Amino acid sequence: MLSVLNLECLRGERRLFRNIGFALAAGELLFLEGKNGAGKTTLLRMLCGLTPPNAGEIRWQGEAIRRLGGDFYGQLCYLGHQNAIKEDLTPLENLCASTRLADEPIDEGAALAALEQVGLTGREDLPCRYLSQGQKRRVALARLARERRPLWILDEPFVALDAQAVAWLSGVIGAHLARGGLTVMTTHQAVEIPAASTRRLRLGA
Amino acid sequence: MLRVVLHVIARDVRLALRRPADVCSTLFFFMLVASLFPLGVGPETEVLRRLAPGVIWVGALLATLLSLPRMFAEDFYDGTLEQLALAPYPLGLAVLGKTLAHWLVSGLPLALIAPLLGLQFDLPPEALMILAFAVFIGTPALSGIGAIGAALTLGLRGGGVLLSLLVLPLYISVLVFGAGAVDAAAGGLDPAAHLFFLAALAVGGLAFAPWAAAAALRIALE
Amino acid sequence: MTAHERRTIPFEGKNGNNARMTSFTHLYKFSAPAAFYPLAGRLIPWFWGLAALFGAIGLWLGLAVAPTDFQQGEGYRIIFVHVGASWMSMFLYLIMAFWSAIGLAFNTRLSGMMAAALAPTGALFAFISLWTGALWGKPMWGTWWVWDARLTSELILLFLYIGFIALTRAIDDPRRADRAGAVLALVGVVNIPIIYFSVTWWNTLHQGASVSLTKSPSMAAVMLWGMLFCALAMWMYAIAVSLIRVRGIILERERHANWVKALLLDRAKH
Numbered sequence: 170m171l172s173v174l175n176l177e178c179l180r181g182e183r184r185l186f187r188n189i190g191f192a193l194a195a196g197e198l199l200f201l202e203g204k205n206g207a208g209k210t211t212l213l214r215m216l217c218g219l220t221p222p223n224a225g226e227i228r229w230q231g232e233a234i235r236r237l238g239g240d241f242y243g244q245l246c247y248l249g250h251q252n253a254i255k256e257d258l259t260p261l262e263n264l265c266a267s268t269r270l271a272d273e274p275i276d277e278g279a280a281l282a283a284l285e286q287v288g289l290t291g292r293e294d295l296p297c298r299y300l301s302q303g304q305k306r307r308v309a310l311a312r313l314a315r316e317r318r319p320l321w322i323l324d325e326p327f328v329a330l331d332a333q334a335v336a337w338l339s340g341v342i343g344a345h346l347a348r349g350g351l352t353v354m355t356t357h358q359a360v361e362i363p364a365a366s367t368r369r370l371r372l373g374a
Numbered sequence: 375m376l377r378v379v380l381h382v383i384a385r386d387v388r389l390a391l392r393r394p395a396d397v398c399s400t401l402f403f404f405m406l407v408a409s410l411f412p413l414g415v416g417p418e419t420e421v422l423r424r425l426a427p428g429v430i431w432v433g434a435l436l437a438t439l440l441s442l443p444r445m446f447a448e449d450f451y452d453g454t455l456e457q458l459a460l461a462p463y464p465l466g467l468a469v470l471g472k473t474l475a476h477w478l479v480s481g482l483p484l485a486l487i488a489p490l491l492g493l494q495f496d497l498p499p500e501a502l503m504i505l506a507f508a509v510f511i512g513t514p515a516l517s518g519i520g521a522i523g524a525a526l527t528l529g530l531r532g533g534g535v536l537l538s539l540l541v542l543p544l545y546i547s548v549l550v551f552g553a554g555a556v557d558a559a560a561g562g563l564d565p566a567a568h569l570f571f572l573a574a575l576a577v578g579g580l581a582f583a584p585w586a587a588a589a590a591l592r593i594a595l596e
Numbered sequence: 597m598t599a600h601e602r603r604t605i606p607f608e609g610k611n612g613n614n615a616r617m618t619s620f621t622h623l624y625k626f627s628a629p630a631a632f633y634p635l636a637g638r639l640i641p642w643f644w645g646l647a648a649l650f651g652a653i654g655l656w657l658g659l660a661v662a663p664t665d666f667q668q669g670e671g672y673r674i675i676f677v678h679v680g681a682s683w684m685s686m687f688l689y690l691i692m693a694f695w696s697a698i699g700l701a702f703n704t705r706l707s708g709m710m711a712a713a714l715a716p717t718g719a720l721f722a723f724i725s726l727w728t729g730a731l732w733g734k735p736m737w738g739t740w741w742v743w744d745a746r747l748t749s750e751l752i753l754l755f756l757y758i759g760f761i762a763l764t765r766a767i768d769d770p771r772r773a774d775r776a777g778a779v780l781a782l783v784g785v786v787n788i789p790i791i792y793f794s795v796t797w798w799n800t801l802h803q804g805a806s807v808s809l810t811k812s813p814s815m816a817a818v819m820l821w822g823m824l825f826c827a828l829a830m831w832m833y834a835i836a837v838s839l840i841r842v843r844g845i846i847l848e849r850e851r852h853a854n855w856v857k858a859l860l861l862d863r864a865k866h
Contacts (some may be wrong), residue, residue: 181768182767182852186513187406213444217456217460218460219456219459219460219595219596220595220596221596238466239461239462239463240462242461242462243462245460247456247457247460249453249456250453251451251452251453251456252452252453253452253453253454253456253457254452255389255448255452255454256394257389257392257393258388258466261439262388266381266385267454267457269385270381270382270385270458270461270468271457271461271462272377272378272458272461272463274381361542490641522779522780522783525779526776526779527763527766528761530766530767532766533766534603536759536762536763536766539755539758539759539762540759540762540763540780542755543752543755543756543759543791544784544787544791546752546791546794546795547787547790547791547793547794550794550795550797550798551794551797554797554801555797557801569775571794571797575790582786586779586783589700589779590776590779593772593775593776593779594772594776596769596771596772
């Protein structure tokens with residue numbers, strides 16, 4: 170469903186990678202690996218369509234994502250390095266706002282249920298400023314509990330999470346793959362994600 | 375589509391209300407700039423009355439300019455802007471929402487407080503009305519054009535100074551028609567023509583500027 | 597129907613597309629910096645030559661042949677520089693916006709470099725126009741500056757140029773700088789008529805000093821020719837220096853490309 174052809178990335182005068190190519194089918198999980206600065210985040214941003222590649226093409230269901238535009242974004246859930254949450258808003262407000270901005274609003278009951286899943290019960294109405302790093306990350310991840318878009322692109326989703334949250338997130342990603350979804354992610358932690366097919370791509374090798 | 379614009383406005387206004395100090399400091403800056411002029415040129419009522427439309431409008435321009443960097447910067451650094459850029463609707467709509475929200479928390483308060491400053495300059499009552507109305511319909515154009523500048527300078531060092539260099543020349547039309555309307559009203563003339571042009575600039579600014587700003591934001595996110 | 601056309605018609609699908617691609621690449625052959633660099637190098641001396649020739653004719657007409665103005669004396673002769681510089685400052689902004697639009701639409705590298713190369717020359721002409729305007733204004737109006745609609749618009753144009761240069765210089769990544777500059781140039785070019793209109797409106801309302809620089813109705817034909825040749829000379833100069841600047845930009849940005857390395861090696865040998 171997602172295919173990548175001869176991707177090349179230049180950053181200033183440095184070539185981060187070239188001739189990257191792979192194809193990912195429904196239910197497959199791809200781990201991007203590599204040292205810091207190898208271009209993992211850049212590749213993820215290219216897959217989203219945020220950064221145009223210097224050469225090569227990315228296709229979703231056979232069609233170049235450049236041409237699909239909004240139709241592709243409707244199939245995509247991207248969680249970046251930053252949490253995209255506001256310190257001044259509560260977890261509940263943040264979750265509702267982020268689903269609304271993604272144009273898939275959920276009601277308050279569903280949002281509360283999602284926050285319960287990530288273990289934030291009792292903190293729904295506390296401004297995020299007062300939460301720890303791990304808790305903030307969980308607010309951002311709570312969106313995944315109800316996310317049904319087929320392609321997930323996750324940049325270091327496990328950072329700052331405790332063992333319990335790691336287990337929960339692995340389960341959510343596993344369920345997504347079992348539903349026929351695709352996931353491309355980076356992580357520095359060794360995690361067990363139940364997947365029919367797990368692949369690895371090493372950058373800067 | 376409209377729903378998205380409303381969601382963005384609601385979110386931005388809510389965030390602004392959580393931090394009212396930002397809104398207030400813009401307002402106080404506006405009042406301060408306008409109050410400096412009498413100290414600079416002397417307290418003669420006749421002179422001040424002549425200067426008032428221009429001084430108050432220049433103050434409004436500078437106050438708007440001051441609030442522009444906040445328009446996208448926080449969303450840029452905390453990752454929200456990426457999410458907006460990857461939403462299934464056009465980014466221009468989100469920018470339109472952010473522009474309108476910016477107007478609600480910066481332009482609208484300026485319009486409400488402008489007549490007070492006009493009183494300081496001894497403007498006649500009919501000119502005060504026109505002043506408030508002109509600032510009311512002129513500031514959307516300032517927010518729209520400002521959005522382009524804010525998007526272009528996003529994440530650059532020295533962005534604030536650069537922003538004013540880019541945006542102020544483009545604000546000249548608003549200044550001319552805005553101050554012209556108040557001038558006309560103070561001189562007992564009909565300000566309608568000025569106000570029409572001001573409204574046209576605002577409509578044009580809100581219709582076209584968000585798309586240019588969206589293009590600039592995509593460039594900044596690359 | 598030529599043989600070539602007959603050959604392409606049966607392949608309407610993929611191959612037709614290919615044929616179109618080749619003509620496209622042919623058309624844009626010189627939009628590749630590596631191809632443009634030597635072409636520009638060959639053209640520059642010609643433009644310098646033409647600039648000198650036209651400049652000599654224009655100045656000869658303007659300074660020696662054109663009669664002394666019975667109202668303004670010899671001082672009016674500065675218009676031979678002033679008018680051309682004002683025209684050039686406006687044309688160059690339009691050309692810059694044109695290259696910007698091409699760059700945004702087709703994502704060609706060269707167009708951004710062209711826009712970046714044109715901006716300093718445009719700013720220079722805007723500055724010359726303001727300067728000569730002031731020099732002319734002092735003896736004529738008794739003041740260096742009047743808030744005339746044209747002078748004010750020219751000043752704003754200078755600010756637009758400076759804004760463009762400042763923005764593109766503030767961005768490190770050349771690709772982002774080109775594209776951000778292109779958006780700004782297009783926004784500017786849409787705004788210029790609006791600004792000009794509002795400044796003219798403002799000027800007629802305030803009736804400060806509505807003096808026209810080109811008001812003399814009986815402008816002699818020889819003066820017109822003189823101005824035209826001076827303007828042509830400035831055109832040629834603008835093209836020559838822009839090409840020099842764009843060559844510099846190409847070398848700087850492509851310094852790691854093989855053709856630049858080969859070029860430098862070749863030059864080191866001679």
